[in-house]
Structures are given as structure tokens and as C-alpha cells.
Amino acid sequence: MTAPGPSSEPLYRLPVRLLGDLVSPRALERILQDAAQxxxxxxxxxxxxxLEDILKREVFKRLQLSVPAAxxxxxxxxxxxxxxxxxxAPPTQGGGEQPLSVLEDGARRFTLYFDWPETQRLRGVLGVARQQQQAGQxxxxxxxxGQxxxxxxxxxxxxxxxxQAQDLAELxxxxxxxQGMGGKDxxxxxxxxxxIDEAQGQSVLLPAEVERARNITFTLRKLLESSVVQPLASGEAPTPLDPEAQARVLALEQEHVARxxxxxxxxxxPLLRARPDLEGQVQAVRAEHASGTVRADRVDAWRAELxxxxxxxLTEQRADLAAIEAHLGTLPDSPELAEARTALDVVRLTLxxxxxATDELRDLHGTLAALEATPETAARLLAGQRELAEVExxxxxxxxASSDLAPQLAAARAALGRGEDVDTDALWAALERRMGEAAQQRQDFDARADFVIREYDTVRHLAGETTQKLGRLAETLRAQRRLGAxxxxxxxxxAQTLTDAEAxxxxxxAEYEAAQEVTASFGADALSGLLDVFDYGSGAGGDLFGAAASAEPPATQNDFPDDTxxxxxxxxxxxxxxxxxRGVATLLEQATLLGALSLRFEDERxxxxxxxxxxxxxxVARGPNAGTLDDRFGGWLATGEVRQ
Structure with a gap:
């Protein structure tokens, strides 16, 4: 369970990157430094x-303080x-051209994702690095x-x-x-x-195309579920939706809104972190959605507001940056001021x-306050500020972890603002406890995923929508299981995929158990006769009917014709x-998948x-023989109208 990292990084950085979710990177670097020394x-x-020896000795010993030995x-x-x-990584020659080329390669690779905060900051870091390299710094x-x-x-x-693979499978x-509806949509x-399929094969994300496809799918499924696609005679008004159709349409809309x-x-x-008031509004909208009162057009309006x-x-932060820059211009030169100007240049390019650049601007304000203090305390305050930012x-x-540490981080920053020292060891210790809990949670997630995947293999031969959905989620779980940190x-x-898949x-x-009951009540001969319609063979009968036989009783209508x-x-x-x-209903689901429009068959009934x-x-209709069936129900099968 590893994740690819940037090429040409120093070898000792690999354990820091891959184990940084169990122990703080700072602690790992200190362990490696002491072990190397x-x-x-x-x-x-x-x-x-x-490094292998250090991992087996010092690092393994340290990890056991946070997570179980296994x-x-x-x-x-x-x-x-x-x-x-x-x-x-090969050693770099003077000037650092080789690592800078690594950053340039990374920036080119992720150019397509220009709206990612990481991409925007990388461009800023790369721009400042080029300037400093030319100046010999x-x-x-x-x-x-950048790495x-x-x-x-x-x-x-x-x-x-x-x-995206999960979205593609659902689409x-x-x-x-x-598909059978036809039309330009x-x-x-x-x-x-x-x-999207082609992009997935090339490991490229197309979020805009996925969103458009989901919107079109939502519209088409609403039409299908509400029966709007039924042909109407000239001048005939649409039939009002029955309660069941209305419920299906509402469920579709709520699912679409949730996504x-x-x-x-x-x-x-990033905006919600910068504006806590907006985060509160998001929670309010989610609460409305939970009550089923949020519609898709409300979400579109909310997007425009965001x-x-x-x-x-952005306008406010650019003005804030200009004010900070003006203040820095009044301070005497020092190594700390040069570092602050580098950070300021990165923020400028990011904006x-x-x-x-909410966090970066906050840190720049702290830097400004530290630089305005006495020179002997500036370096100490800046070091404390950097460490707090790393913890956050x-x-x-x-x-x-973020909610747990927020009060302590705020108190530590306030102490720095007063020129006091801060001890981050307690913060790192609290964070590492959370890291250990998260690592065990991930282990539990992986075990649950393995169980679902194994169990799916035992029911994958069943037909029906439930098994098909489960199969798609099992594939997603396999992919999620392979992800690193x-x-x-x-x-x-x-977590959501696991919850859905387990349900x-x-x-x-339950359907499989119901299938056994249906098969027993149907009789083996009748079951084989029905399966012969599709040439499935008698051996698959129980599994086929097990796919969609529902344990819930169907809805009934008192005025519905008998035997229909x-x-x-x-x-x-x-x-x-x-x-x-119910058995015939399961059979018809298979007929739908095969594209059949009508069916006729006989059994002992x-x-x-x-x-x-x-x-x-x-x-569906049944009669003692084909002739009687056509006389009694032929018109109803064609139009749905009951002959008086």
C-alpha cells in the first residue's frame, strides 16, 4: 500500500513520506538524522x-509507540x-539545476489541473526558485x-x-x-x-465532463422514471405521476443533490476554511438536504454565491498582501526578512x-510581528511559527485531528504574538495519537473491504440490480484498497463505499435466501421451462430467480384484472x-437486459x-391457453386499458 512520489527525491525522504501518516515527519527526520549520525x-x-537497517531498528521501535506491533x-x-x-537521486551539481528540473517536470505534468491549490502554489514556488537560482541563492x-x-x-x-472510475461505471x-429513449441527450x-473512458485509460481526470454526464443522466432518468417518454395521442394530456413514480423521481433528485x-x-x-461563516451555511444546506427540501436549482444558486x-x-487577500509588503519594506535587512520576502513572492504568484493563500497570509502576519520585535527573538518566533504551521x-x-488541535494551535499562536516561547511537543504527541487511531481505522477499512470483495464473489452469479451495483462497488473497493496514505x-x-457495499x-x-424459497415453490420443471425461453439451461435456474426475488410483498390494486x-x-x-x-418478474429483468420487447411462454399453470x-x-398476463389469454388480455397488454 504505497503511493508514487516525485522522482529524484533524496532516498532518506522516502520513509518520511510513506510513514508520515503514522508518525510526524519531524520526528521521523530526527530519528533518521540521529541514526545516520x-x-x-x-x-x-x-x-x-x-536505511533498511534503520527502519528495522530505530524506526520500527518508534512506530510501536503509536500503533500495534503487527x-x-x-x-x-x-x-x-x-x-x-x-x-x-543522483547528486546535484552546483546551482541545483537537477532538482529545479524536477519541479518544472511536475508543474508541466499537472498543468491540466490549474485550479488545484497545490498547482497554483507550485507555480509560485517554481517562479521564486527560478529567480533565486539566477541570483545564485x-x-x-x-x-x-515543491517536491x-x-x-x-x-x-x-x-x-x-x-x-472517476466509479463515476464511469455508474454512468x-x-x-x-x-439508451432506448434515443434523442440528442x-x-x-x-x-x-x-x-471519460478514454481519459481514464490515460490516467487523466475530466471533472467537467463527468459533471455534464451526470447532469444529463439525471435529466434522462427523471424522464424515464416519471414516464414522460410514453407516447401520447395528439392533444392528450400527460398522465399525472402516481405516488410511486413521484417517490422515485424525488429519490433521484436527492441523490443528485447530495453529489x-x-x-x-x-x-x-480553501474558501470555506477562509470563511467560517460560509462553512456554517454549507452545514445548513446539508441539513435541508437531509430533510429532503433542497432541489438541484438551489445548489446551482449556491454555487454562484460561492x-x-x-x-x-481573492480581492481582499491581494489587498492584504500589498499592506504586508509595504510594512516589510520599512524593516532593516536581515536573513529573516529575506525569508519573509521569499514567502511573500510565493503568495503573490499564488494569488x-x-x-x-489564507494560511500563508496568516503566517506572513506572524512573520511581520516577529520581525518588528527585537532581532534576538525574531528567529525564535519564526521557528515556532513554522512548526505550528507544519502541525496544522x-x-x-x-x-x-484538526478540530482537536484547533484550540491548542490558537493558544500557541497567541503566545507567539506576545513574544512567548511555545512547546509543540504536546501538539505533536496529540497528533500522533490521532495518527495511530487513523492507521488502525484504515486497517479496519481494508479488512472490511476484503470481506465485501470475498462475499461478492459468492453471489456474483446472481442476476439483478442489487448484485450489479454490488459488483461496481466491489471494484471501487479494490481500487481504494490499493491507495496509499x-x-x-x-x-x-x-467509508461511504464500504457502508453502501455492506448494505x-x-x-x-436476503435475495438469495428468498430465491431458494421461490425456486422451491415454483417447482424444478416449471423453472426449467421458463429458463428455456432464454436458453439458459436448467442448471442456472435457482441463481437467476434468486437475483431479484424480493422479500417485500408487492403493491396490490383491488381493481387490477385477475391474472395480470x-x-x-x-x-x-x-x-x-x-x-x-415474482419468478416471472425476475425473468423479465433478464429480458430487459437482453433488449426483448415482448415474451410468450407456457408452463404447468x-x-x-x-x-x-x-x-x-x-x-404481464396469464391464461389457461394462448387463445384465451389473447382474447381476455390482448388489448390490456398492448395499451394498459382494461376492457369492460
């Missing part, structure tokens, strides 16, 4: 065999395996920050590809349901799915690229309760006929 070397000169051993083994497969800190940003973007890309499944959806809200929270995350707020925040950044990817968003998606697995098991049923999605939605009808109703469902 004890061996008469420096971290930069450590080779793979020496987990620590597994993670150390993962790092050693990655270490032995990694080629160490040391660019090592900037290169280090960290590239690693973050690589992780974000891999997580995005997993999410393809939805397209199969609406269906053709446009097909084209978008093809684009839109999640996308907005990710897209405008975009306007982001533009206003110029359209990215927010590390906490963002650890569940619950996860961001907070990816961890949340992993579907329980449904699949309405079927949708493999379930009897109207008509008299009867096991044979008589003759059966089924015809699609034009809205994704089936009308």
Missing part, C-alpha cells in the same frame, strides 16, 4: 541497505520493499516544498482516478437503462462517456493564479401476490405473455 553519516548519504511491522516492510525498488527549501507539493498532487490524482450502467451522454453538495465542498474547500465569495476573498498542515489529513476526502469516500451485500444475501401484473425493475409492483409472478409498457416496466 550514530553510523558516522548524514541523512543525504544513507544508502538503501543502511501494523508497524507491515508498514515498515512496505517501505523496505519500496526502498529496494527505488533508484536513489540557495533554493533547497523551495525545492523541498512535497508534487507528492500531494500525485496522491490527489490517484484518488481522483479511483473516484455506463445508467446509460444502458436510458442520449447521443451526447454516449459521447461524454466515451471521452453536487459533496463536489461543492471539495471544490470550494464563486462570488471566492472572487471577493495571481487565482488560488487563495499534518492534522488536516488525520480524522478528527489517503486525504480526508478519500477516506470519507472509502447491498446484506440485500444480496405490473412489473418494474425485477419486482411485481401491482397485481395479486403470487410466487410464480398455463400460458404467459408479457409486453414492455414503454416506460421501463412490463405488463
Amino acid at each position: 550514530a553510523r558516522g553519516r548524514t541523512p543525504e548519504t544513507l544508502d538503501a541497505p543502511t 501494523l508497524a511491522k507491515r508498514r515498515v516492510s512496505d517501505v523496505i520493499r519500496e526502498l529496494l525498488e527505488t533508484t536513489p 540557495d533554493i533547497t527549501p523551495l525545492v523541498r516544498e 512535497d507539493l508534487i507528492a500531494l498532487m500525485e496522491r490527489r490524482l490517484q484518488e481522483g482516478l479511483v473516484a 455506463q450502467a445508467a446509460f444502458r437503462r436510458v 442520449v447521443r451526447r451522454l454516449e459521447s461524454l462517456i466515451a471521452q 453536487q453538495l459533496a463536489d461543492l465542498a471539495r471544490e470550494f474547500g 464563486e462570488a465569495a471566492r472572487d471577493a476573498a 495571481a493564479g487565482g488560488g487563495l 498542515r499534518a492534522a488536516r489529513d488525520v480524522p478528527g 489517503m486525504s480526508a476526502d478519500a477516506r470519507e469516500r472509502y 447491498l451485500l446484506a440485500e444480496a444475501h 401484473w405490473q412489473v418494474r425493475g425485477g419486482r411485481v409492483t401491482a397485481g395479486r401476490e403470487e410466487p410464480a409472478a 398455463g400460458a404467459w405473455a408479457a409486453r414492455q409498457d414503454g416506460a421501463g416496466g412490463w405488463r
Whole structure:
């Protein structure tokens, strides 16, 4: 379970990067530095065999303070395996041209994702690094920050590809349901799915295309579920939606809104951190959604509000930066002032690229206050400020850590503002406790994913929508299981996928048990006769009927003709309760997948006929023989109208 990182990083940085979710990077670097010194070397000169020895000794011992020994051993083994497969970075020649080229390669690779905060900051870091390199200055800190940003973007890309693969699978499944409707929207959806599929194969994210495809799918499915696509005679008014159709449309809309809200929270995350009042509004909108009162147009309006707020925040931050720059211009030259000007240049380029720099501006204000203090305290205050910023950044990817540490971080910053020393050891200790809990949670997630995947293999032969959905989620779990250290968003998606998959697995098991009862009540001979319609063979009968037989009783209508049923999605939605009808409903779901429009067959109970109703469902009728069936129900099968 490793994640690719930026090429040409120093070899000792690999354990820091891969184990940084268990122990603070600062603690790992100190362990490596002390271990290297004890061996008469420096971290930069450590080779793979020496690092392997340090990992097995000092690092493994330290990890056991945060996580169980078994987990620590597994993670150390993962790092050693990655270490032995990694080629160490060649030493750089004077001036640092080689590491700067690494940053340039990373910036080019992620140019497509210009709206990512990491991409915007990398452009700023790279611009300042070029200027300092031309001036003959040391660019090592900037290169280090750039490499960290590239690693973050690589992780974000891999997580995005997993999410996009899940979206693609859902879009393809939805397209199969609406394909028969025809029209320009269906053709446009097909084209978008093809684009996304091609991009996925090339490891490229197309979020705009995915969003457009989801919107089109939502519109088409609403039309299908509300039966708007049924042909109407000239001048005939549309039939009002029945309560069941209304419920399906509402469920579709709420599902669509939930996805839109999640996308907005990710897209405008930097803005929400900068504006706590907006975060409160987001929670209010989510509460409205939970009550089922938020519609898609409300989300569109909310997006417009967030975009306007982001533009206003950018304007405000640019003005703030100008004020800080003016203050710095009045201070005497010093190494700390030069460092502050470098940070200011990075922030300027970040804001110029359209990215927010809330945390960086806060740190610049702290830097300004430190520089205005006495020279002997400036370096100490700036070091404390940098460490607090490092703790805060590390906490963002650890569940619950940001909220836990927020009061302590605020108190520490206030102390720095008063010129007091701060002890960050307690902050790191609290964060590492959370890291250990998160690592064990991830281990539990992986175990749950393995269980779902194994259990799916035992029911994958069943037909029906439940099993198909479960199969798609099992594929997503396999991909999520392979990810390395996860961001907070990816961890949340992993948890949601597990919850959904476990619920579907329980449904699949229940359907399988119901299938056994249906098969027993149907009789083996009748079951084989029905399966012969599709030439499935008698051996698959029980599994086929097990796919969609529902444990819930179907809805009934007192005025529905005897020996007739309405079927949708493999379930009897109207008509008299009867096991044979439920079995036929399952059979018709297979017929839908095969593109059949009508069916006729006979069993020991008589003759059966089924015809699609034009809205994704089936009308089903039974008679003692084919002639009687046509006389009694032929008109109803064709039009749905009961002959008086």
C-alpha cells in the first residue's frame, strides 16, 4: 500500500513520506538524522541497505509507540520493499539545476489541473526558485516544498482516478437503462462517456465532463422514471405521476443533490476554511438536504454565491498582501526578512493564479510581528511559527485531528504574538495519537473491504440490480484498497463505499435466501421451462430467480384484472401476490437486459405473455391457453386499458 512520489527525491525522504501518516515527519527526520549520525553519516548519504537497517531498528521501535506491533511491522516492510525498488537521486551539481528540473517536470505534468491549490502554489514556488537560482541563492527549501507539493498532487490524482472510475461505471450502467429513449441527450451522454473512458485509460481526470454526464443522466432518468417518454395521442394530456413514480423521481433528485453538495465542498474547500461563516451555511444546506427540501436549482444558486465569495476573498487577500509588503519594506535587512520576502513572492504568484493563500497570509502576519520585535527573538518566533504551521498542515489529513488541535494551535499562536516561547511537543504527541487511531481505522477499512470483495464473489452469479451495483462497488473497493496514505476526502469516500457495499451485500444475501424459497415453490420443471425461453439451461435456474426475488410483498390494486401484473425493475409492483409472478418478474429483468420487447411462454399453470409498457416496466398476463389469454388480455397488454 504505497503511493508514487516525485522522482529524484533524496532516498532518506522516502520513509518520511510513506510513514508520515503514522508518525510526524519531524520526528521521523530526527530519528533518521540521529541514526545516520550514530553510523558516522548524514541523512543525504544513507544508502538503501543502511536505511533498511534503520527502519528495522530505530524506526520500527518508534512506530510501536503509536500503533500495534503487527501494523508497524507491515508498514515498515512496505517501505523496505519500496526502498529496494527505488533508484536513489543522483547528486546535484552546483546551482541545483537537477532538482529545479524536477519541479518544472511536475508543474508541466499537472498543468491540466490549474485550479488545484497545490498547482497554483507550485507555480509560485517554481517562479521564486527560478529567480533565486539566477541570483545564485540557495533554493533547497523551495525545492523541498515543491517536491512535497508534487507528492500531494500525485496522491490527489490517484484518488481522483479511483473516484472517476466509479463515476464511469455508474454512468455506463445508467446509460444502458436510458439508451432506448434515443434523442440528442442520449447521443451526447454516449459521447461524454466515451471521452471519460478514454481519459481514464490515460490516467487523466475530466471533472467537467463527468459533471455534464451526470447532469444529463439525471435529466434522462427523471424522464424515464416519471414516464414522460410514453407516447401520447395528439392533444392528450400527460398522465399525472402516481405516488410511486413521484417517490422515485424525488429519490433521484436527492441523490443528485447530495453529489453536487459533496463536489461543492471539495471544490470550494480553501474558501470555506477562509470563511467560517460560509462553512456554517454549507452545514445548513446539508441539513435541508437531509430533510429532503433542497432541489438541484438551489445548489446551482449556491454555487454562484460561492464563486462570488471566492472572487471577493481573492480581492481582499491581494489587498492584504500589498499592506504586508509595504510594512516589510520599512524593516532593516536581515536573513529573516529575506525569508519573509521569499514567502511573500510565493503568495503573490499564488494569488495571481487565482488560488487563495489564507494560511500563508496568516503566517506572513506572524512573520511581520516577529520581525518588528527585537532581532534576538525574531528567529525564535519564526521557528515556532513554522512548526505550528507544519502541525496544522499534518492534522488536516488525520480524522478528527484538526478540530482537536484547533484550540491548542490558537493558544500557541497567541503566545507567539506576545513574544512567548511555545512547546509543540504536546501538539505533536496529540497528533500522533490521532495518527495511530487513523492507521488502525484504515486497517479496519481494508479488512472490511476484503470481506465485501470475498462475499461478492459468492453471489456474483446472481442476476439483478442489487448484485450489479454490488459488483461496481466491489471494484471501487479494490481500487481504494490499493491507495496509499489517503486525504480526508478519500477516506470519507472509502467509508461511504464500504457502508453502501455492506448494505447491498446484506440485500444480496436476503435475495438469495428468498430465491431458494421461490425456486422451491415454483417447482424444478416449471423453472426449467421458463429458463428455456432464454436458453439458459436448467442448471442456472435457482441463481437467476434468486437475483431479484424480493422479500417485500408487492403493491396490490383491488381493481387490477385477475391474472395480470405490473412489473418494474425485477419486482411485481401491482397485481395479486403470487410466487410464480415474482419468478416471472425476475425473468423479465433478464429480458430487459437482453433488449426483448415482448415474451410468450407456457408452463404447468398455463400460458404467459408479457409486453414492455414503454416506460421501463412490463405488463404481464396469464391464461389457461394462448387463445384465451389473447382474447381476455390482448388489448390490456398492448395499451394498459382494461376492457369492460
